[in-house]
Amino acid sequence: MGNVKRKSMSESRSVKERQVFPQDTNHLHTMFGGMLMANVDEISAITATKHSNSQVVTASTDSVDFLKPIKTGDIVSYEAMVSYAGQSSMEVCVQIIIEDIIRNERHLAALSFLTFVALDEDGKPQEVPQVYPETQTEMWFHDTALARVKRRKERRNESKETIAFLANAQNMK
Numbered sequence: 001m002g003n004v005k006r007k008s009m010s011e012s013r014s015v016k017e018r019q020v021f022p023q024d025t026n027h028l029h030t031m032f033g034g035m036l037m038a039n040v041d042e043i044s045a046i047t048a049t050k051h052s053n054s055q056v057v058t059a060s061t062d063s064v065d066f067l068k069p070i071k072t073g074d075i076v077s078y079e080a081m082v083s084y085a086g087q088s089s090m091e092v093c094v095q096i097i098i099e100d101i102i103r104n105e106r107h108l109a110a111l112s113f114l115t116f117v118a119l120d121e122d123g124k125p126q127e128v129p130q131v132y133p134e135t136q137t138e139m140w141f142h143d144t145a146l147a148r149v150k151r152r153k154e155r156r157n158e159s160k161e162t163i164a165f166l167a168n169a170q171n172m173k
């Protein structure tokens, strides 16, 4: 991982741009949610890898809010940054933005939060650098992260109970 213990959010910020084609859309001519999520997963993994300088895995997709339909021909930017770093985990936020280049407008179409974990060569969680914000937007994502981390921990505990029940009830390992 090197000696860097703190990194700015902008150091690992990553952007992917795509135009929506007919094969990316459903019968309503709006983009498949699953395709959007695949793009989100890819760009956020790149961001987490840049921040940690290590292999990463998706631990959870915490939320995806679809705010506006994305239509055939739209140009979509996926803007990802690490908004919080724990010991080995990183929260990545992704803004999915429709770029209306002709009108020079940007529309927030979806918003997603995911958690990635950095792994060492043996596949075990390893320490990641802390992250600090510089711009007003980065500060908002960073400052609000602790509340999301708390909710995520509560959800994970609930999930453990569900997993234990299912494993027991259905005789699964």
Ligand SMILES: CC(C)(COP(=O)(O)OP(=O)(O)OC[C@H]1O[C@@H](n2cnc3c(N)ncnc32)[C@H](O)[C@@H]1OP(=O)(O)O)[C@@H](O)C(=O)NCCC(=O)NCCS
Residues within 6 Å of the ligand: 057, 058, 059, 060, 085, 086, 087, 088, 089, 090, 115, 117, 125, 152, 156
């Ligand atoms: C994610 C994974 C590495 C966690 O391993 P683990 O042995 O449970 O690790 P730990 O309990 O020590 O947790 C390590 C960190 O991950 C976080 N974490 C683990 N599971 C999480 C979850 N479901 N959601 C959010 N954070 C999670 C922990 O809070 C901890 O964070 P911290 O180090 O910053 O405090 C492991 O569950 C795994 O490999 N899962 C499969 C990942 C994968 O294949 N993803 C692709 C899906 S197609």
